[in-house]
Amino acid sequence: MPKSKSAYSIPTKREKSDTYIFVVWVDNEAGVLARVVGLFSGRGYNIESLAVAEVDAVKNISRITIVTTGTPQVIDQIKLQLAKLVPVHKVAEFKREDKNVIFKEMALFKITGNKKKMEKCLSACKKFDLVVLDETKTSKVIQITALRREIDKISKKLKPWGLISASRTGAVAMTRGAKIFN
Amino acid sequence: MPKLYTGAEIVFKCLEDQKVEHIFGYPGGAVLPIYDELKNHTSIKHILVRHEQGAGHAAEGYARSSGKPGVVLVTSGPGATNVVTALTDAYMDSVPLVCISGQVPTHLIGTDAFQECDTTGITRPCTKHNWLVKDINDLSEIMHEAFKVATTGRPGPVLVDIPKDIQFAKTKYKKPKKEKKLNGKSNNKFSQKQIDQLIDLLKNAKKPVIYSGGGVINSGPKASDALREFVELTGFPITSTLQGLGAYPGDDNQFLGMLGMHGTYEANNAMHDCDLLINIGARFDDRITGKIDEFSPNSKKVHIDIDPSSINKIIKVDLAIVGDVTKVIGKVNKTILKKKNGHNKSNKSNIAKWWEQIQKWRGKDSLNFVNSNDSIKPQHAVQRLYELTKDKDTYVTTEVGQHQMWAAQHYKFNKPNRWMTSGGLGTMGYGLPAAVGVQIAHPEKLVVDIAGEASVLMTMQEMSTAVQYNLPIKIFILNNQYMGMVRQWQELLHEKNYSESYSEALPDFLKMAEAYGCKGIKAENPSELDEKIQEMIDYKGPVIFDCHVDPNENCFPMIPSGKPHNQMILGPNDQEENKIKGKGKALV
Numbered sequence: 001m002p003k004s005k006s007a008y009s010i011p012t013k014r015e016k017s018d019t020y021i022f023v024v025w026v027d028n029e030a031g032v033l034a035r036v037v038g039l040f041s042g043r044g045y046n047i048e049s050l051a052v053a054e055v056d057a058v059k060n061i062s063r064i065t066i067v068t069t070g071t072p073q074v075i076d077q078i079k080l081q082l083a084k085l086v087p088v089h090k091v092a093e094f095k096r097e098d099k100n101v102i103f104k105e106m107a108l109f110k111i112t113g114n115k116k117k118m119e120k121c122l123s124a125c126k127k128f129d130l131v132v133l134d135e136t137k138t139s140k141v142i143q144i145t146a147l148r149r150e151i152d153k154i155s156k157k158l159k160p161w162g163l164i165s166a167s168r169t170g171a172v173a174m175t176r177g178a179k180i181f182n
Numbered sequence: 183m184p185k186l187y188t189g190a191e192i193v194f195k196c197l198e199d200q201k202v203e204h205i206f207g208y209p210g211g212a213v214l215p216i217y218d219e220l221k222n223h224t225s226i227k228h229i230l231v232r233h234e235q236g237a238g239h240a241a242e243g244y245a246r247s248s249g250k251p252g253v254v255l256v257t258s259g260p261g262a263t264n265v266v267t268a269l270t271d272a273y274m275d276s277v278p279l280v281c282i283s284g285q286v287p288t289h290l291i292g293t294d295a296f297q298e299c300d301t302t303g304i305t306r307p308c309t310k311h312n313w314l315v316k317d318i319n320d321l322s323e324i325m326h327e328a329f330k331v332a333t334t335g336r337p338g339p340v341l342v343d344i345p346k347d348i349q350f351a352k353t354k355y356k357k358p359k360k361e362k363k364l365n366g367k368s369n370n371k372f373s374q375k376q377i378d379q380l381i382d383l384l385k386n387a388k389k390p391v392i393y394s395g396g397g398v399i400n401s402g403p404k405a406s407d408a409l410r411e412f413v414e415l416t417g418f419p420i421t422s423t424l425q426g427l428g429a430y431p432g433d434d435n436q437f438l439g440m441l442g443m444h445g446t447y448e449a450n451n452a453m454h455d456c457d458l459l460i461n462i463g464a465r466f467d468d469r470i471t472g473k474i475d476e477f478s479p480n481s482k483k484v485h486i487d488i489d490p491s492s493i494n495k496i497i498k499v500d501l502a503i504v505g506d507v508t509k510v511i512g513k514v515n516k517t518i519l520k521k522k523n524g525h526n527k528s529n530k531s532n533i534a535k536w537w538e539q540i541q542k543w544r545g546k547d548s549l550n551f552v553n554s555n556d557s558i559k560p561q562h563a564v565q566r567l568y569e570l571t572k573d574k575d576t577y578v579t580t581e582v583g584q585h586q587m588w589a590a591q592h593y594k595f596n597k598p599n600r601w602m603t604s605g606g607l608g609t610m611g612y613g614l615p616a617a618v619g620v621q622i623a624h625p626e627k628l629v630v631d632i633a634g635e636a637s638v639l640m641t642m643q644e645m646s647t648a649v650q651y652n653l654p655i656k657i658f659i660l661n662n663q664y665m666g667m668v669r670q671w672q673e674l675l676h677e678k679n680y681s682e683s684y685s686e687a688l689p690d691f692l693k694m695a696e697a698y699g700c701k702g703i704k705a706e707n708p709s710e711l712d713e714k715i716q717e718m719i720d721y722k723g724p725v726i727f728d729c730h731v732d733p734n735e736n737c738f739p740m741i742p743s744g745k746p747h748n749q750m751i752l753g754p755n756d757q758e759e760n761k762i763k764g765k766g767k768a769l770v
Contacts, residue, residue, distance in 0.1 A: 031303075
């Protein structure tokens with residue numbers, strides 16, 4: 001082991017990181033997103049995607065969905081640190097592989113080119129709840145909903161066929177069945 | 183029609199209802215309406231500091247020595263940014279502070295107005311919570327909630343940013359509501375079952391050790407009483423973190439001294455070799471644990487803490503009990519007494535061997551140092567200060583560095599709330615303003631800041647505050663002309679390249695004392711030390727004591743970086759021994 005010149009300890013072996021989805025219910029007030037995001041950046045946690053919107057206008061509650069990666073210990077810390085924030089009401093977290101949870105992302109694609117290429121694009125996207133939002137002779141704007149990695153894959157595929165602009169949301173999540181997060 | 187109050191009046195009504203007696207602050211444009219209102223509230227005394235950082239640290243000293251939240255009042259822009267260090271310090275060491283800052287009028291926010299800054303943005307990561315008051319009707323509620331957030335659960339700093347137009351606006355005043363739920367953030371989540379599990383662990387332990395921390399102090403004097411009872415009932419050895427000193431009597435035989443990087447040999451070895459480790463209100467800080475993988479490798483670990491996020495953050499534990507120390511230990515003590523059923527039989531015999539081992543470690547006398555007749559050794563100076571002040575219920579603050587560790591090692595505290603030091607953030611310049619705050623809270627008590635000459639210069643301006651309010655604080659400077667701890671690390675780890683750690687052109691502290699209008703005392707010789715310290719204690723007024731100490735002294739024992747607890751470097755006597763065996767070099 002090399003001699004350390006630091007007053008701090010040397011990092012030791014790291015556990016395996018996994019992808020987790022956090023769902024956080026917060027008061028919809030000024031600065032609340034900055035508090036949540038600041039917690040992640042300040043403590044060195046990673047944000048893969050983020051989605052936030054008000055879900056209860058009467059109680060003034062927003063729901064934030066954050067996809068992150070970390071070791072089990074880090075994930076545990078994220079949960080406990082989030083729960084400490086004053087405007088946070090509750091925090092739920094689950095692994096991406098969790099079969100009891102659905103999560104979805106939406107993407108808007110703008111495609112240009114000849115008819116043949118655009119048809120190719122549409123048929124490739126068919127299985128992702130394809131909606132055509134706008135069309136001209138030379139362009140189409142389409143909407144799909146799918147998993148993150150599916151969107152990654154399809155956008156790569158569409159590039160040579162005329163995909164010129166993509167806009168994507170973060171993941172949102174919901175449990176299967178009648179049960180809700182608690 | 184109920185009476186309407188201005189925002190400034192509401193601020194004071196809230197402070198009165200929160201039973202605030204002192205605020206530490208500095209006026210400026212954006213808080214003038216609040217300062218204007220001060221004269222109408224005689225129960226609240228304002229202490230004018232010389233720099234906003236000083237206000238923050240003074241409020242910390244006030245809070246830590248009294249158990250009440252410290253209140254700070256500063257202006258916008260530079261006023262707020264100057265207090266950031268103190269807020270961060272309070273956040274790291276869990277000190278309840280309520281900071282009220284002025285802000286430019288609402289319509290100017292975001293326009294880069296004069297003395298505008300994004301105060302809530304800047305202080306978000308260093309407060310438990312903060313508020314920008316945009317509507318006068320929210321002011322009373324926010325103020326009351328601020329006090330609640332600062333003082334409940336794991337205490338910490340909060341900030342309320344009040345734009346100037348809100349300070350002028352008028353509305354009705356709302357009294358504090360009883361028991362407002364803070365999003366269900368309850369503090370005591372433990373069950374009797376967990377207590378019973380702990381009792382089982384206690385019963386079977388052969389090599390137990392209790393490791394207590396600042397949480398015991400924060401929980402109030404009753405927690406210290408409960409801890410003492412617990413230690414007596416179990417007969418277990420106890421060690422303490424820097425922040426926990428005083429919760430258990432420093433001169434008691436069951437106390438092993440402080441643990442960690444500059445802790446005692448017996449405390450650190452006990453931590454390493456134990457089979458049961460009971461952490462009460464501490465957070466497994468990296469100055470405590472040393473190398474994580476080799477931290478206390480063979481023990482069952484119990485963690486009692488009010489903050490759930492402290493559990494398993496650094497060290498995985500076998501039993502976690504989330505709750506207030508007073509409540510948890512009180513319950514544990516009750517259960518122990520009940521189970522004993524009147525028979526006073528414990529497992530003290532089980533741990534007799536363990537105590538024998540601890541006595542062997544103690545035999546190393548790891549805090550020893552080679553005393554001198556020619557120069558004052560800093561350790562000796564702290565020991566003499568302790569001997570001459572121990573019968574006085576003395577309050578001690580420190581700056582940060584070698585002197586801080588020597589104070590922690592050689593000054594023995596017997597009561598909680600008597601020791602105020604910046605542990606988490608390690609803020610040089612903390613001690614002098616903290617002493618100001620302590621003296622405000624305890625006007626009749628002896629308050630000593632054990633300081634280093636480098637640290638104390640960072641906030642020296644607060645001597646002016648001490649003189650203004652005739653606060654008889656004693657600034658006991660261990661003057662070695664170096665940033666001692668920096669020099670020590672450079673000596674041990676950077677081949678004695680003393681890069682920028684020597685302070686040339688230090689001021690003459692006697693003349694400085696004179697300039698501030700307080701007393702200056704200088705000691706250069708061990709033979710005059712006692713007499714000079716006595717002179718300092720007897721003087722009724724603030725004193726700057728310039729104690730010239732051996733500039734080459736290092737702080738031992740120490741755990742070198744990346745090493746576990748059982749591989750400490752001991753003092754010069756032991757190093758000499760090791761050199762003969764050819765092992766000396768490997769240790770540094």
